[in-house]
Amino acid sequence: MTAPRTFRIAAIPADGVGSEVVAAGRAVLDALAADSQGAFAFEWQEFPWGCGYYERTGKMMDDDGLEQLKEFDAIYFGAVGWPTVPDHISLWGLRLKICQSFDQWANVRPVHFLPGITSPLRKADDTDLDWVVVRENSEGEYAGLGGRNLAGRGPGGEVALQSALFTEVGCERIMRYAFDLARTRTRRKVSSVTKSNAQQYGMVLWDDVFKRVAADYPDVETESVLVDAMAAKFVLRPEDLSVVVASNLNADILSDLGSALAGSLGLAASANLNPERRFPSMFEPVHGSAPDIAGQGLANPIGAVGSAALMLEHFGLPDQAARLHKAIEATTAAGVLTRDIAGTASTEDVTKALIDALGA
Ligand code: ATP
Ligand code: MG
Numbered sequence: 001m002t003a004p005r006t007f008r009i010a011a012i013p014a015d016g017v018g019s020e021v022v023a024a025g026r027a028v029l030d031a032l033a034a035d036s037q038g039a040f041a042f043e044w045q046e047f048p049w050g051c052g053y054y055e056r057t058g059k060m061m062d063d064d065g066l067e068q069l070k071e072f073d074a075i076y077f078g079a080v081g082w083p084t085v086p087d088h089i090s091l092w093g094l095r096l097k098i099c100q101s102f103d104q105w106a107n108v109r110p111v112h113f114l115p116g117i118t119s120p121l122r123k124a125d126d127t128d129l130d131w132v133v134v135r136e137n138s139e140g141e142y143a144g145l146g147g148r149n150l151a152g153r154g155p156g157g158e159v160a161l162q163s164a165l166f167t168e169v170g171c172e173r174i175m176r177y178a179f180d181l182a183r184t185r186t187r188r189k190v191s192s193v194t195k196s197n198a199q200q201y202g203m204v205l206w207d208d209v210f211k212r213v214a215a216d217y218p219d220v221e222t223e224s225v226l227v228d229a230m231a232a233k234f235v236l237r238p239e240d241l242s243v244v245v246a247s248n249l250n251a252d253i254l255s256d257l258g259s260a261l262a263g264s265l266g267l268a269a270s271a272n273l274n275p276e277r278r279f280p281s282m283f284e285p286v287h288g289s290a291p292d293i294a295g296q297g298l299a300n301p302i303g304a305v306g307s308a309a310l311m312l313e314h315f316g317l318p319d320q321a322a323r324l325h326k327a328i329e330a331t332t333a334a335g336v337l338t339r340d341i342a343g344t345a346s347t348e349d350v351t352k353a354l355i356d357a358l359g360a
Contacts, residue, residue, distance in 0.1 A: 005040045007315050010072040010280070014050035014094065016289025017299035018078020024301030024351040025076060025308040028327075031355045032312075032320055040317065045072070051082035051090050060093030066101050069280060074311050077284035078304070083291055095284075099137060102279035104272035105170070106177045107135035107251070108310065109286060111238075111258035111268070114302075115333040117341050119263050121235065131241035132181065133258060135251030136174040137272060139165045140202070142248040166202035166247070171209040177275060178245035179217040185242055189221040190214070193230045193246035193254065206247065227254070234258060259286055259303075264340040266300030269307040271314065283311040293339075297346040300338040302328055305354060327357035 011026060013019035026044060033041050047068070049061040060080075062068065069075060080095045081087055098104070113119060113129040143165035151159040175192070182190045192210045196203035207224060214222045225233065227250045233240065234257050246254060259268030268286035285303030293299060305328060312321040336353040337343025345353075 006043050007040065007073045008043045008045070008071070009311075010069050010075045011044050011046045012049055012075060012094075013046070013078035014080045014289070015052070015082045015090070016079055016291050016294035017287075018050070018080070018289055020294075020297065020299045020347050021285055021301045021304035022076060022078040024347055024354075025304040027351055028305050028324065028354050028358070029308050029312075031358055032323065035358065036320075040315075040320075049094055050080060051085040054085055054090065054093065060090060061097070066098070069098065069102075072280045074314060075280050075282040076308065076311065077282050079285065079287060079289040081289045098282055099272050102274050102282070103138065103276075104274050104279070104282055105136070105138035106174060106273040106275055107137035107270060108181075108273060109133040109135060109251075109255040109258070109268060109270045110306070110310075111255070111262055112306070113262050114267065115329055116335055116337065117263040117267075117332055119261055121238070121261055129238050129262075131238065131258070132185075132243050133251050133255040134174060134178040134181065134243060134245045135255065136170060136245075136247050138248075139167060139170045140248035141250075164199075164202050164247070164249075166205050168205065168209055171206050172213060173275075175210055175213040175245055178243050179213060179220055182220045182243045183217070187221075187242035188219060189223075189242040190217075191230070191241060191244045192222065192224045193227050193244060193250050194224065195227050195250070196224075197226060203247075210245075230254060231257060234261060255286060264300060265303070266338065266340045267302045267306070269303050269305075269310055271307065271310040273314070281311075281314055283307040283314070297348060298339050299347050300340050301347050301350055301354075302332070323358060327354045330357040330360065 011022055013022040029042055054060050081090050110132045141164040145163040145165055146161040148160045149158050150161055178190050182188050194203040194206050196207050259265050265287040270286050272282040274281050285307055287303055309321040309324040331353045336345045336350055338345055
């Protein structure tokens with residue numbers, strides 16, 4: 001027998017429901033490994049960082065935290081943010097710091113309709129709908145460029161400037177990522193999203209690069225859609241979508257819309273990838289720390305478990321990822337649903353059902 005492949009994973013549950021859903025994802029992954037006849041194993045190390053840590057130490061993570069994380073094969077993240085700590089401190093002090101330092105420039109957010117869940121689209125059978133939002137994760141509207149009180153025009157006259165940064169390199173790499181992804185899907189199509197009619201510099205550069213990159217992928221169908229029209233399309237013609245590539249802000253909004261359409265924010269998975277694999281990539285549910293339900297066993301673990309499936313794909317274990325997806329579908333089809341998707345099951349009930357479904 002060959003030696004098992006051991007994947008080292010840094011778990012950062014962080015805040016609120018983060019610890020509940022990360023525990024669920026770990027349990028499901030460990031069950032998968034236990035069932036692999038020694039083919040692969042996961043070695044976990046948990047880091048206590050987050051808002052609680054900040055309140056005790058004045059820091060969201062250790063000063064040498066990035067050094068500590070660097071050697072792992074992946075980071076499995078919960079959620080960051082708590083009402084007692086300003087959002088810009090918690091987000092920039094931990095999650096965005098990791099994303100930026102590890103050059104995780106591609107954020108992949110699948111929108112997947114599951115059996116047994118009524119979507120707000122209210123079609124009888126939505127389960128064949130699935131598309132992927134590919135979000136530019138390193139520049140764009142979240143580049144942090146600008147300032148306040150620039151003109152100093154006296155009381156009531158403050159001026160703030162918020163700029164967006166678009167580079168040809170940044171646009172091109174995210175588009176190539178989207179096109180390569182489209183080639184792995186049944187429907188080979190990439191929809192590019194901008195607001196280039198109103199934003200004449202960055203978004204027009206985006207459009208130009210999109211046309212140039214598309215020429216290298218003649219086998220992939222393309223379209224360019226304005227973000228307002230794309231929001232409508234998500235609702236009215238989602239069956240026409242496969243891969244949607246958009247800038248940081250536009251994709252952030254569209255992917256939340258997508259997860260709401262699929263039934264709940266609690267279902268949505270995401271991967272923050274460093275495709276060159278120079279640094280670890282990070283896998284996390286799309287949802288936040290959900291302070292309103294934290295600590296009550298009500299959190300839907302499916303977003304976190306779907307993120308674990310994305311991590312398995314990243315590890316080169318697509319069959320195992322597919323097993324996880326099947327287990328998720330079996331669980332929702334059987335009606336084992338948390339409160340956010342109109343059920344009464346607890347986080348633990350769903351986790352147990354997922355593990356049972358793996359064995360089925
Ligand atoms: P952030 O700023 O971190 O994105 P947020 O305030 O926008 O956070 P969430 O913390 O994700 O949003 O919560 C939004 C709503 O979705 C809340 O009502 C929350 O209870 C619900 N929610 C989020 N995650 C889950 C989950 N895993 N299961 C069930 N409900 C959830
Ligand atoms: Mg949010």
